[in-house]
Amino acid sequence: MYKSVMDSLRDEAGLDSQSATPLYKRLQNGIRNAVEKGVIKGEEALPPERDLANTLGVSRVTVRKAVGNLVEEGLLVQRQGAGTFVAQRVEQPLSRLTGFTEDMKDRGMAPSVKWLDRAIGFATPDEAIALNLSPGAPVSRLYRIRYADDKPMCLEQATLPSDILPDPTEVSHSLYLVLEKQNSRPVRALQKLRAQLFEMEQAHLLHVQPGTACLYIERRSFLNSGRPIEFVRSYYRGDSYDFIAELQL
Structure with missing residues (x-):
């Protein structure tokens, strides 16, 4: 499952492009698009921060900022000791x-x-x-x-x-x-x-x-x-x- 999610996030975020948009913004938009398209569904967990950073070739700071902004928006929720999940719709x-x-x-x-x-x-x-x-x-x-x-x-x-x-x-x-x-x-x-x-x-x-x-x-x-x-x-x-x-x- 994680492989298909990672592939989708890479495509949706355009991480391989030469865009001037900051990486965390691209990753943030990529996660949002993946959720809206149902690649990651409500109540499903996001891959761990370390896995996202290593697989997508970005820093953990970038992942943390993108995920944190989506938590503030309410698209994602973080549960102590369990991870980050897509909020239920x-x-x-x-x-x-x-x-x-x-x-x-x-x-x-x-x-x-x-x-x-x-x-x-x-x-x-x-x-x-x-x-x-x-x-x-x-x-x-x-x-x-x-x-x-x-x-x-x-x-x-x-x-x-x-x-x-x-x-x-x-x-x-x-x-x-x-x-x-x-x-x-x-x-x-x-x-x-x-x-x-x-x-x-x-x-x-x-x-x-x-x-x-x-x-x-x-x-x-x-x-x-x-x-x-x-x-x-x-x-x-x-x-x-x-x-x-x-x-x-």
Whole structure:
């Protein structure tokens, strides 16, 4: 296995080329490309640092710097006494309306949250259109970082009419749990997805490099009556999430 991995890393990194790009950057990109192509899969171990250096003909300092940067990005994880592994990716089906907390618990992962803001405000034009509100209507806003097993996975900005969520500080972890208790949990949603790049502040909050891949998801959620009650804008790490859709004829 290591031979095929090493061959792939050498090709992906372009270590034999005369590029002016520093070796550690080329190796870093090579490892990332190998992971994205499935040469090294989630939860699989990277070859040991010494083997990478000797086989690829680079210094251990180069390997250490490339691997360290990918650990900071969250693509790799280091386990004391065990080695360096590719971080597990989360596969999220697009056919079910569930909350982040439920999704992570279903996968045996521990969800947590860091609150950036919980406040009452007035609907912006975009929020008013999404929630079918009058311009300037009172709304509750939730802005947080969502974690799985202590790894930051996404930034989430949720807006709800204030009569649905009068006090945003009621939400400690799961918004849908709070809504369910008051019989206001949405039953369907419309989602829009697009690829973009993380901006400086977003990247800092999620511990990735600015300009790395981001999956932006915009969701409007509805009650049985058809009333829109939730407008969510989420920014997912492109190195950690795969969204799955089932298509039928």
